[in-house]
Amino acid sequence: MQAHPHSVSSSLTPQALLRLPKVMNTTGLGRSTIYRMVAKKQFPRPIKISVRAVAWRQTDIADWIEARTPPA
Structure with missing residues (x-):
């Protein structure tokens, strides 16, 4: 059976x-x-x-925070 053209692949995680x-x-x-x-x-x-x-995008915010966090 062919996938619907607008369906999201199960390997992709939706971005919060x-x-x-x-x-x-x-x-x-x-x-x-x-x-x-x-x-x-x-x-x-x-x-x-x-x-x-x-x-x-949650990942953009997380990356921004990570870039400002000093190394331990």
Whole structure:
């Protein structure tokens, strides 16, 4: 049987998307700081998920945090 053309392969893991309140809580940064850092390319850019909503990839936020964590 042939797979549906729009089905996701079982080997792919869906990427979690975080809305602004969760990003703020996770990073400890405020809304203005996040958007200021995005503008300066110092923070991951959000992706548009609808006409009026954006979210951040959880892996992008985790990578950003990891890059700022000093080695043990």
